[in-house]
Amino acid sequence: MNASISRRGFLKSAAATTAVLFVGATADGIAAASGRADAMLNPFVKIDSHGNVVAIIKHFEKGQGPATGLSTLIAEELGVTMDQIEFEFAPSNPELYNNLSFGPFQGTGGSTAMANSWMQYRTAGANAREMLIKAAANAWDVDAATLDIQAGMVIGSGKSAPLGDFVVAAADIAPSESPRLRDPSEWKIIGNETTRRVDSPIKVNGQAKFGMDLHLPNQMVVMIKRTPQLGGLVASYDDSSAKEVKGFIMAMPLPTNHGVAVYAENTWAAMQARNAIEVDWDMSGAEKRSSAEVRDEVMTALDAAPVYNVNKADRDAVSASVDNAATVVEKTFYFPLLAHAPMEPLNCTIEQTVEGDIVLHDGAQMPTGPHMAYQQIFQLPPEKIHINTMLTGGSFGRRATPDADYQVEAALAFVMTDRSRPVKLVWDREDDIRGGYYRPATGHKVRVGLDPEGNIAAWEHQVAGQSIMKGTPFESFAVQDGIDHSTVEGLADNPYTIPNMSVGLTDVKKATTVLWWRSVGHTHTAYVMEVMMDMAAKAVGRDPVEFRLAYLDVGGEDAERKAGVLKLVAEKGNWGQPAAGNVQGIAVHKSFGSYVAEIVEISGSLNDGIQIEKVTAAVDCGIAVNPDIVRAQTEGAIGYGIGHAMREQITLDGGTVEQFNFPDYEPLRISDIKSIETYIVPSAVAPTGIGEPGTPPAAPALANAVAQLDVRIAELPMRDNGVSFA
Numbered sequence: 001m002n003a004s005i006s007r008r009g010f011l012k013s014a015a016a017t018t019a020v021l022f023v024g025a026t027a028d029g030i031a032a033a034s035g036r037a038d039a040m041l042n043p044f045v046k047i048d049s050h051g052n053v054v055a056i057i058k059h060f061e062k063g064q065g066p067a068t069g070l071s072t073l074i075a076e077e078l079g080v081t082m083d084q085i086e087f088e089f090a091p092s093n094p095e096l097y098n099n100l101s102f103g104p105f106q107g108t109g110g111s112t113a114m115a116n117s118w119m120q121y122r123t124a125g126a127n128a129r130e131m132l133i134k135a136a137a138n139a140w141d142v143d144a145a146t147l148d149i150q151a152g153m154v155i156g157s158g159k160s161a162p163l164g165d166f167v168v169a170a171a172d173i174a175p176s177e178s179p180r181l182r183d184p185s186e187w188k189i190i191g192n193e194t195t196r197r198v199d200s201p202i203k204v205n206g207q208a209k210f211g212m213d214l215h216l217p218n219q220m221v222v223m224i225k226r227t228p229q230l231g232g233l234v235a236s237y238d239d240s241s242a243k244e245v246k247g248f249i250m251a252m253p254l255p256t257n258h259g260v261a262v263y264a265e266n267t268w269a270a271m272q273a274r275n276a277i278e279v280d281w282d283m284s285g286a287e288k289r290s291s292a293e294v295r296d297e298v299m300t301a302l303d304a305a306p307v308y309n310v311n312k313a314d315r316d317a318v319s320a321s322v323d324n325a326a327t328v329v330e331k332t333f334y335f336p337l338l339a340h341a342p343m344e345p346l347n348c349t350i351e352q353t354v355e356g357d358i359v360l361h362d363g364a365q366m367p368t369g370p371h372m373a374y375q376q377i378f379q380l381p382p383e384k385i386h387i388n389t390m391l392t393g394g395s396f397g398r399r400a401t402p403d404a405d406y407q408v409e410a411a412l413a414f415v416m417t418d419r420s421r422p423v424k425l426v427w428d429r430e431d432d433i434r435g436g437y438y439r440p441a442t443g444h445k446v447r448v449g450l451d452p453e454g455n456i457a458a459w460e461h462q463v464a465g466q467s468i469m470k471g472t473p474f475e476s477f478a479v480q481d482g483i484d485h486s487t488v489e490g491l492a493d494n495p496y497t498i499p500n501m502s503v504g505l506t507d508v509k510k511a512t513t514v515l516w517w518r519s520v521g522h523t524h525t526a527y528v529m530e531v532m533m534d535m536a537a538k539a540v541g542r543d544p545v546e547f548r549l550a551y552l553d554v555g556g557e558d559a560e561r562k563a564g565v566l567k568l569v570a571e572k573g574n575w576g577q578p579a580a581g582n583v584q585g586i587a588v589h590k591s592f593g594s595y596v597a598e599i600v601e602i603s604g605s606l607n608d609g610i611q612i613e614k615v616t617a618a619v620d621c622g623i624a625v626n627p628d629i630v631r632a633q634t635e636g637a638i639g640y641g642i643g644h645a646m647r648e649q650i651t652l653d654g655g656t657v658e659q660f661n662f663p664d665y666e667p668l669r670i671s672d673i674k675s676i677e678t679y680i681v682p683s684a685v686a687p688t689g690i691g692e693p694g695t696p697p698a699a700p701a702l703a704n705a706v707a708q709l710d711v712r713i714a715e716l717p718m719r720d721n722g723v724s725f726a
Contacts, residue, residue, distance in 0.1 A: 592689030
């Protein structure tokens with residue numbers, strides 16, 4: 001496995017072997033193949049004459065599993081085992097390796113890796129199989145229909161040989177526009193419960209190279225002395241004390257004046273020198289609001305008429321229906337800023353080759369962003385810029401920013417040198433928690449009217465929050481009619497059949513840089529929808545599962561699949577029959593094309609502390625290519641969603657973030673959840689996302705369990721709003 005490869009390195013590695021078959025597609029999606037990597041547009045698989053098979057992975061690996069998933073598709077269709085395939089990351093080129101869900105943009109996010117690559121990689125693997133089989137049929141003078149490839153061997157008609165024997169001849173055979181894909185009845189790897197991750201061994205034995213592991217000869221390490229408040233600028237600085245630090249090289253303000261770049265021979269020296277530098281900040285344009293002021297602005301917006309009518313409903317009529325309902329259930333919710341806090345802090349390394357090319361070594365979640373930015377910064381054409389994508393220790397959205405923040409920062413730090421030495425930019429966790437990007441602060445105000453029979457008569461819903469997309473390069477296509485859909489996703493398009501529903505939206509001024517956070521808007525819309533459904537069911541004395549199913553019984557794929565996971569989790573989680581002394585809560589949600597229902601069972605009390613005994617999840621993500629990864633991602637997503645709801649928030653004091661690291665931004669502990677069981681719905685539908693969908697229902701399921709103890713949590717985190725944990 002080689003998890004680090006640039007376009008230059010890709011071609012070089014290809015040339016090192018005497019004969020290589022590349023199979024993929026053109027930028028227009030037309031099947032293509034060649035014996036030379038530079039003679040075709042975007043190969044997804046390469047096979048050399050020794051029989052070595054390499055899947056070219058166009059999505060970066062942050063722990064969510066595309067290196068395994070996409071390799072699985074190639075291996076299945078080609079006819080090799082998972083032990084016979086390696087992977088490399090694709091070079092940065094949005095025309096060749098674009099994310100089909102993002103348009104002309106190469107990137108990983110929105111749980112799209114498997115969904116948008118499903119047919120691409122299967123087709124490439126199938127074409128490679130057919131081309132090799134045709135070459136073997138010609139060599140053996142037999143009918144190609146009698147041959148197959150299994151475990152890396154071409155077999156049939158009483159003959160067998162390693163597939164590598166036919167690579168040279170296969171390179172001259174034109175690929176098919178529609179090769180025969182293996183029928184699900186033939187699958188040996190896709191859906192196999194025993195298939196394990198291809199990147200686990202190297203992560204266990206230390207061979208894996210993450211961005212933080214990279215150390216180029218003669219490199220400098222740079223860290224930034226950052227403004228304590230958003231919008232602060234360097235007025236002056238004094239580095240006299242830094243000069244006393246062994247290994248300190250120099251310090252200079254960034255061209256943007258947003259901080260002072262401190263260069264040193266190693267990370268420790270850079271940290272010590274940065275801490276020693278004194279900076280006078282110009283705070284005239286800096287953010288000075290507190291968390292309380294931000295919250296007040298959100299709540300004030302909820303009390304006024306919304307600026308945008310999201311679903312074009314007659315709001316006055318809906319409001320009147322609620323007013324006249326037999327029973328009215330209402331609640332106002334608030335969700336604070338949250339940090340991403342991945343385990344590997346941000347970092348990247350930049351160097352210039354002897355030819356004048358710029359190479360960025362980075363766990364690049366969206367390589368197109370820095371690639372485009374570097375063209376401007378270095379005044380170079382795209383082919384002179386290369387991105388070596390490396391393994392990354394988590395992201396949760398943090399490594400994909402609209403402004404390529406940390407990569408641009410590294411480029412600016414590099415530009416200020418003579419470019420004779422590589423520069424490695426390192427953030428520490430304090431940098432990211434105190435000066436990074438956050439999930440927006442958001443509020444919801446909901447009123448639900450129920451008729452005398454206990455049915456929903458009208459649902460009035462208003463949202464106020466900080467838009468992620470507005471003011472970014474993504475606004476032109478992500479914001480329509482003034483509405484940032486990422487703020488209301490999962491609410492305006494929920495699969496429930498709710499009569500007389502109105503959804504209003506008002507944007508509130510951003511107090512920080514805000515960004516998508518694992519499952520984006522679904523993190524708060526699912527919480528509100530599922531807590532309100534629970535409150536409505538309780539108000540009319542109906543079972544929460546039965547109540548939800550009543551609004552999922554009108555047919556249609558969305559309703560049926562959501563009802564399916566709800567019924568499955570109720571069965572597997574023994575809904576209504578918790579262990580003695582325990583209580584349960586349930587939630588279900590659709591996000592990123594997938595459906596997840598969860599039951600949280602808790603013990604304890606509000607006075608003595610609550611213990612999460614068990615979480616049961618049911619998942620419908622279409623075909624589960626790698627069930628082991630589906631379960632792992634679901635478990636991680638549950639932990640992420642519950643952990644943040646339990647204890648975490650980012651607070652501001654005069655515009656300055658008060659939290660600094662894990663002691664006061666406390667992540668989930670392994671003891672917080674005793675067990676998680678995940679059940680996967682069998683499916684013949686094409687795969688959908690799994691990296692994020694487990695997060696949205698986790699917190700509301702916990703909240704609905706806590707509500708059985710007579711505390712309805714409408715503001716997070718729970719620990720600061722009446723709930724203690726054992």
